[in-house]
Amino acid sequence: MYEVKTFNAIAQSGLDTFTDNFEINQTDEPDAYLIRSVNLLAADFPESLKIIVRAGAGVNNVPLDRATEKGIAVFNTPGSNANAVKELVVALMIDTARNLFAAHDYSNAHTEADVSQRTEKDKTKFNGTELAGKKIAVIGLGNVGSMVANAALNLGMKVIGYDPYLSANAAWRINNKVKRVDSIKKAVKTADFVTVHVPKNENTIGLIGTKEMTEMKDGVVLFNYSRVGIVDNHAAVKAIRNEKISHYCTDFGEPVIANQPQITITPHIGGSTLEAETNGAIQGANTVMDYLENGDTTHCVNLPNMQVSFETAYRITVIHQNVPNMVGQISTQLAHYGINIENMANAAKKSVAYTIIDIDGLNQNNESDLITALNSIVEVYRVRVIKHQ
Numbered sequence: 001m002y003e004v005k006t007f008n009a010i011a012q013s014g015l016d017t018f019t020d021n022f023e024i025n026q027t028d029e030p031d032a033y034l035i036r037s038v039n040l041l042a043a044d045f046p047e048s049l050k051i052i053v054r055a056g057a058g059v060n061n062v063p064l065d066r067a068t069e070k071g072i073a074v075f076n077t078p079g080s081n082a083n084a085v086k087e088l089v090v091a092l093m094i095d096t097a098r099n100l101f102a103a104h105d106y107s108n109a110h111t112e113a114d115v116s117q118r119t120e121k122d123k124t125k126f127n128g129t130e131l132a133g134k135k136i137a138v139i140g141l142g143n144v145g146s147m148v149a150n151a152a153l154n155l156g157m158k159v160i161g162y163d164p165y166l167s168a169n170a171a172w173r174i175n176n177k178v179k180r181v182d183s184i185k186k187a188v189k190t191a192d193f194v195t196v197h198v199p200k201n202e203n204t205i206g207l208i209g210t211k212e213m214t215e216m217k218d219g220v221v222l223f224n225y226s227r228v229g230i231v232d233n234h235a236a237v238k239a240i241r242n243e244k245i246s247h248y249c250t251d252f253g254e255p256v257i258a259n260q261p262q263i264t265i266t267p268h269i270g271g272s273t274l275e276a277e278t279n280g281a282i283q284g285a286n287t288v289m290d291y292l293e294n295g296d297t298t299h300c301v302n303l304p305n306m307q308v309s310f311e312t313a314y315r316i317t318v319i320h321q322n323v324p325n326m327v328g329q330i331s332t333q334l335a336h337y338g339i340n341i342e343n344m345a346n347a348a349k350k351s352v353a354y355t356i357i358d359i360d361g362l363n364q365n366n367e368s369d370l371i372t373a374l375n376s377i378v379e380v381y382r383v384r385v386i387k388h389q
């Protein structure tokens, strides 16, 4: 029986996905965390913890290097909430183009009797523009960005995309009418709307700052539905004052942008739909089960992605440093305990590697000695022995 501790609101349909081999509880010694936006950057992890699954996209709330060194695999559920973000960005583009929030506030501002009078009175104040024919720059063309780009094309917009690290899979999803360019400057130069859909990391903090805003067209509408800090909010406030930006929409409030008519702040609700929460929770539960029962690492963000069919009675998995002679050291220990390897796979991702060893026989008396011996290899972060279900 594996124990799963949850943080944040995890959809019941996801919790119901777990089989009887898993128990959801708030134990201090869980095998798995299933989380959303909880900030774990300063958290201590219990020794029992083997996997953290972020139901959603962004893993900037998890200390990835520290998790790796503790032998904890970290996963996300890519794409599970992308459509929700896309629809919100499209809604806000229409809102800003048609002055929807201001029009709503105007109609309701006074007494009930005023509402009908106001219906015709000042409507020219709220004249808008249409999206068709306008240009949008999409920075980051992954799960969310590709959907925003394709939706914008369907609305009759011209779309320019910038993503220097685009995966082949993501590239297939993008309509070939999206014009791809090789710099942010080229992407934003003539765009009426600029939207950013990149992960938050050391390379993307301040990705859109004063310099990039200066390169934008006067009157641009800017969106940050990625993370706080990817767009420099201080620079955005200045650019609004200078009439460079006409409206800024973001999912991440900060005091510097509070209570300003040209700034729309939503309280991090990009992925908050019934459908997205359901997708993320079900995908997350399946990920927890697959890793704990099979050792597979599809969509793992800190280990190489491996999927090896589990045909034998036992599987040994080892998370270790990516240095020479690891496979040699591991197989020497297995030989020492008289264990014959049926199948072995090894892959690396930057400084970390993952080895899967399938075996048919394991003397139960030797199991803990074997684990101790493998764990005593200094470059090893974690060893697990999984019994075939």
Ligand SMILES: NC(=O)C1=CN([C@@H]2O[C@H](COP(=O)(O)OP(=O)(O)OC[C@H]3O[C@@H](n4cnc5c(N)ncnc54)[C@H](O)[C@@H]3O)[C@@H](O)[C@H]2O)C=CC1
Pocket (backbone or CB within 6 Å): 056, 057, 058, 059, 078, 079, 081, 082, 085, 139, 140, 141, 142, 143, 144, 145, 162, 163, 164, 165, 166, 167, 170, 197, 198, 199, 200, 203, 204, 207, 225, 226, 227, 251, 268, 269, 270, 271, 272
């Ligand atoms: N507001 C909300 O509720 C939500 C926010 N997000 C945020 O949006 C981000 C993107 O989400 P997904 O599209 O699902 O992730 P993704 O991983 O599918 O796509 C991210 C894309 O950004 C690209 N990229 C990375 N660095 C870049 C750079 N410097 N310049 C241009 N492109 C760059 C990558 O190549 C990738 O194609 C997440 O990391 C998360 O922070 C995601 C979902 C919900």
Ligand SMILES: O=C(O)C(=O)COP(=O)(O)O
Pocket (backbone or CB within 6 Å): 036, 037, 055, 056, 057, 058, 059, 081, 268, 269, 270, 271, 272
């Ligand atoms: O998936 C993401 O990256 C999100 O930002 C969604 O966050 P949430 O799960 O709604 O707290």
